[in-house]
Amino acid sequence: MRLYAYYPGCSLESLAQGYNLSTIEVAGALGLELNEIKDWNCCGATAYFPVDELLAHTLVARNLALAEKDGMSDFVAPCSACYKNAYFTNKYLRQDHDLAEHINYALEADHLHVDGSLQVRHLIEVFLQDVGLEAIRRQVSRPLKGLKVAPYYGCQLLRPRKDHEDTEDPRFFEDLLSAIGAEPVPYASKTRCCGGSLIVTNRKAALDMVRILLEDAAAHHADVIATVCPMCNVNLEVYQSQVNREFGTEFSVPVMYFTQLMGVAFGLRQDRLGIGKEMVSGTPLLAFAEASK
Amino acid sequence: MTEKIGVYVCHCGTNIAGTVDVKGVAEWAAARLKHRGVIVGREYKFMCSSLGQELIEKDIKELGLTRVVVAACSPHLHEKTFRTACERAGLNPYLCELISIREQVSWVHTDKSAATEKSKAVVAGGVERVIYNEPLEPLMVPIHADTLVVGGGIAGIQAALEIADAGYHVCLVEREPSIGGHMAQFDKTFPTLDCSACILTPKMVQVGTHPNITLMTWSEVEKVDGYVGSFTATVRRKARHVNTDSCTGCGICWEKCPKKVVDTVFEVGLGNRKAIYTPFAQAVPRYPVIDVENCTYFKNGKCKACQLFCPTEPNSIDFDQTDELVEVKAGNIILATGYDLFDATRIAQYGYGRLSNVFTSLEIERMCNAAGPTEGRVVLRDMKTAPTSVVIVHCVGSRDENYNKYCSGICCMQSLKFAHLIMERTGAEVHNCYIDIRTPFKDYEEFYKRVLEEGGQFIRGKVAEITDVARSADEEGKLIVQVEDTLIGKQRRIPADMVILSAGLEPRHDAKEVGKMFGIACGASGWYTERHPKLDPVATMTEGIMIAGCVQGPKDIPASVAQGAAAAARVLGKIQQGEMALEPIKASINEDACSGCRICNGLCPFNAILFHEDKMVSEINAALCQGCGTCVAACPAGVISGTGFSDAQIMAQIEGLMLLNVGPEPVAA
């Protein structure tokens, strides 16, 4: 059983609980043990950096320190924003001794310390690199045959560059979807931003950005959009009705977490995967899953 | 017997004098190093001037100096100046040392008194060293009158013709079946819009028929031995499977050949050729080659149509022909192997390879060429529809930290040329998306003006992405070029039928390996390194190897031709002198003390050390040795010494720097 420090992030508690549930179920099925970091704090997503950079990195560093304290070597985040923040804070702490000194001085006030020994990973990366497509394929008992899935990479999983993978036209998500028997839909906007926090601070802009994504996925006949980030999922799914109202469109595309799709393909119980709490009905998917039982 | 040493300290205007008390240093040397042999210490505003040099010459003649120390700029600049001055006055030039108190002192320190003290130490170091200098004679090597030119593009062709016309023999080696290079692929050349083939082919024919040129096409250099004046290159003449003695180039074989192959080299994938082919109609030589990877006979033993229909007696097709290894002796080598086009598939957001109507510049050249796959018609990938709107993207893979940092120089003019040709042939609306318009040379700016007058449209903005995802009815079925029009400060989406990527120029994919084979270096961007970027662009740090054309960096045809001619001139100069003087600053191995450990062998950057198996000792080839000192430092037994940089000289210089032998202050009377 491979052990990981698991950092769910704030949204996985309620808003994106489906992601949390399905992650734990699927990780278990793949033989990975996710050890939730005790008493972790919010990573800030995009909200700390507009206020203070040092504070932002310090708040992220506390979580890294907690994971290190538990003796962990891998820090896994299912949310792209949490992942991006943790990855770069970790990287800067390793590279910049002055910064590490300053932040560790702050962390000492709570008897914590970061020495940069962690590897920060996104959940999908762990599945692909540590488990591998072959092992994932072996777990599939209900391949999602004929289900057209649009892989939505989003931004912060790929950008800024984290020393691996193509940032413009990566294929690893498509490969994962193929491994669970689904039909990945090629569409150009797969790495285009969903608007992120603009859904709150500049709603018009975010709705337009969501509309473009939905349009592209729908134009390519996607049955469902698969996401790797709760922010992207919420923007595409929860606000789909708003997009329709704003632009007079009639989108009704289910948006699910890639772990939920994996869980269905593995034959796991849907309620254990958090399926059923969507704002945009996952009916096609549910019906499909029923049909293939 | 003490030497008679003259010390000369240069002001270099205020470059040195502004920070160092030059007069003080000269006086100090004369007083405090008198017991070491210094009989005169002078200072002068510009030692390198004729008056400055005359000071030295006069002292040598009148005072009988046996050693000279000049404290001035770096030896890199004026060592030769002062050594030649000494020679004129009758002193062996290697008894003169130039030590730097400019680059090493005045240019790197601001504290005047500290700089002056340091200069004194540096001068003392020079004085101690020069005592151990030996009179040396330059090494004379003979220059073989033949020249090897590698690469049959326009630069190589020019170089070969210049040398051949001057009466000397040239061996021109070219990798492809025909000479001509990239220039043979172009349609029209800027700014005159001369037909490329029309101006190139006469030169190609000259090369092909020149009595002084041995042309080896479909050949590659595999190994280079030797040094300036006596190189031996091993050339692999790949099997054409065509007997060039009997072949007339009639073309029946490729006409009858049933196997069509996509021509990825000359036609850039846009057109086809046969398995037996010449790359283009005006190929020189006219003999075809068989592409054994695609030939039906070589793959499964069937066909032989070419042999069947070959009309010559004896038959010119020879399936059993093998590669031939030929030794070419030459005194000088000119590398003119050209460039490769930047691979535009690397920029995924431009869609080359994914979106069918995105083309590269070379593809458009072939398309515009009257002898090309579309007979000169500008059409979309379906090979029939003419575009009504075209966008030309500048700086693809150039001026970009993510790909190549440099500007490729020719793409702006090439893009303007395409704009002109496409508007002329299709009446399409053409947009150039650029960051800057670079039109520096003769008639280039006027050409830009012409394209503006002809209605070419310009958007100042580097294209961000090219997509086929339409957002409105106008965009359906089109390629959308998304770019910020920076001059109006708005993002625009330009619908186009065809997008042309002006891809940058890159060094050949194997440039590094080829460079290693010839013993020359590549710069950070992969282009070969010239001896001096301003003053010696066609020579390299390796004597006898020249570079010409794009191999030295991106450039247009006139510049390539000029460099080809310049390299030829340099070579002709050497050939006419018949022999060449090599600097005697070399390393040499004490054979008796060498233990044969061979540590030095692999370290030599110039491959100048050979190992004698019979005697189990290493030996340095003085002609190849550049006196870099690496082996001297590396030898664990310390048996390698450098002429001109012996252990004795270096130890003495160190003692001088530490002011160990300075005489006492003269007591005031």
Place this chain on the structure above:
Amino acid sequence: MSSVPTFKDEITNLMYATHGKPISDCLQCGTCSGTCPAVEFMDHTPRLIIGMIGAGLKDEVLESNTFWSCASCYHCSVRCPAGIDIADMMYALKRYSMWKDRHQEGLIGPAFSQTFVKMIVGSGRSFEPALAPTYLFKYGPRGLVQEAQIATGLVLKGRMPLLPTKIKGLKGFQNIVRRIIPIGDPS
């Protein structure tokens, strides 16, 4: 001899993460603005903002909504041919704007970020309803109704947190924060 930092210096100094690639390297090529998915909603394009910073047009830059409309998608940064991290520069502008308390009127971003940070410093975890006041009233009556509908939907599906959570080690957490920014004495 002291010199007053230019506006460009001030912004560059606020960009820790990009040490090595200051915005001086900008060629004004426009790749960032050509790429930006939110550019239609910005009054000045990202490239133009960099140009304005270089020209010292502090007031115009701070009055602009550009950097507050940045989604931090980093697409501009990975494509920039000069290797500038433009998204990071947008964060620097946000920080400058917050520090000087100068920004375009009617923007939600400043109040939202500030409230978010205060919320975290106070509890260690985010609680969406606490952020609502920063933007709800800026949406207008129609927007308010739509937001209420969405919130209700989420509550019904059990996806909306109804009570805020606090981390257990809040005191220690606040001690950490206190060493970075002053947040008053522990009570």
